[in-house]
Amino acid sequence: MNPRSPYVHRPSSIHRLNPLTKGVLFLCTVVIAFATSSLTTVLALLGAVVAASAAARVARELARTVAKSAFVIVALIFIVQGLFYPGSRTPLYVVGPLTIWQEGLRFACFTASRLLAIIGATVLLMLTTRPEDLVSELMARGLSRKLGFVVLMTMQIIPNMQARAAAILDAQRSRGLETEGRLIQRFRAFLPLMGPLVVGSIISLETRSLAIEARGFSSPTKRVRIEDIPDTRWESLVRWGASLATFGFVVWRLVRWISSLIR
Amino acid sequence: MQATGIKGTAAKTTAAATARADGKSETVERAGSLDTAGIILEDVCYEYPGGVAALKGISLRISQNETVAIIGENGAGKTTLAKHLNGLLKPTSGRVFVDGVDTRGRTCAAMARLVGFVFQNPDDQLFQNQVFKEIAFGPRNLGYPADKVERLVKWAAGLVGIEGLLERHPFDLALAQRKLVAIASVVAMDTPYVILDEPTTGQDYPGTQKLATLVAKLHAAGKTVIAITHDMEFAAAHFARVIALAGGRVILDGTPNEVFSRPDELAMASVEPPQMARLGQRLGLEECVLDQEALLRALGLV
Structure with missing residues (x-):
């Protein structure tokens, strides 16, 4: 298991869902959030994410992670759109030389909710699903082993590199490299950091691939799975239903868009 | 601090304030006066951001020119303790002074003038394309002129016995040699204190x-050497003082003879005394023997 994955183990029905079901629902959420232009739909998605996180007992973790990753950008959206949204006509407040526009705020509400729904769905998926399980389920359904390995490695490499970067930074600071303070100083600290980081990552990647090859990674025999991940008929129904509904929604949006162009 | 151990015999060491290694080493500049000289830890506690308490009240004094081995099982707090000595970590509570300088007020890079720290994994440290440049990186950071840098590089390479490798690329070397390069690159900074984290591994x-x-x-050059090690033979044979940590506390502190004659406390630290000491204990010897000569003497065979 990867100790650095944000996965939080809780006894909940959401956790017990087949990873593929969660993956499909996540993708549907993202697609709908992008395809829609209605605030109500986006808020409904956001509500669904929050409700699902409560059912999974990870509402607090979700709130904390989303707040940490989205706070600055949401604040920026409100400031920029509220003040400078093109075509604004209805002033809401006037503070000195600045005018906050109603249209801008409405657009900011929509964009921020859409962003929060997407980030929330992503975080919820990560909190309730082990990446190993998701990839293993995909591989059982025909994803190539090499691609599965690449996906898993990519998910692990960023926290791995962060930990290594911290160790390298410590080693170079101990040799008198000033890494705190002015920008130019921090920039000068960059090179001694990058060298070991890149070389070390290549070396560890090579070692890792040799190690998994030594355990028969590319052996052509048929695989069995250590752990069977349960799947039920109704989950399969949910997946198909959600996929079809999302597909239908996108088609409907396209038709409306094209007909509006024609008219 | 809970002092179940033996009181350290550290104070006997006198400061060799301006000692030189065969006249080749640079003069070691000592900032502290007699009562502030050395490394002083006052009830140091440290808790990692995740909430793990790694150090639980450590008070220590390491005098100038001592050689100290820090032992203890993985997770006992050895590396965390060492990282406090050069300001990489600042205590959650308590204080650390190096020659009278409080580490809390200094960046790690500023402390690097006083305390050199060699990391366990050389690959976290080496980045230049030539061993010479690698070793020169530290002294250059300290702002020394080119001729002094070159002198220090040759001196440090000589001390660890890698003079022949100066032109090579660090990543063409075997791990054990890279480790020696990493050690030389810190020794070359000519700091009065040198910390080695598991130097003998590999x-x-x-x-x-x-x-x-x-x-x-380094000892002869007047420097203080502190090594973290799992190699008890190495600790017993080459260090005048051994400190055993367990669960973030000092449980033993004394000469190798004193420390390794306490099997019960050592078991608390999950440490086995050197082979000869264990043999001596099995033979029922009163005194602690650390090497073959001492064992033979104790048995009256020489």
């Missing part, structure tokens, strides 16, 4: 002997 016998010689030469 070294063969000649490599370990090189490190033993290094410790002796």
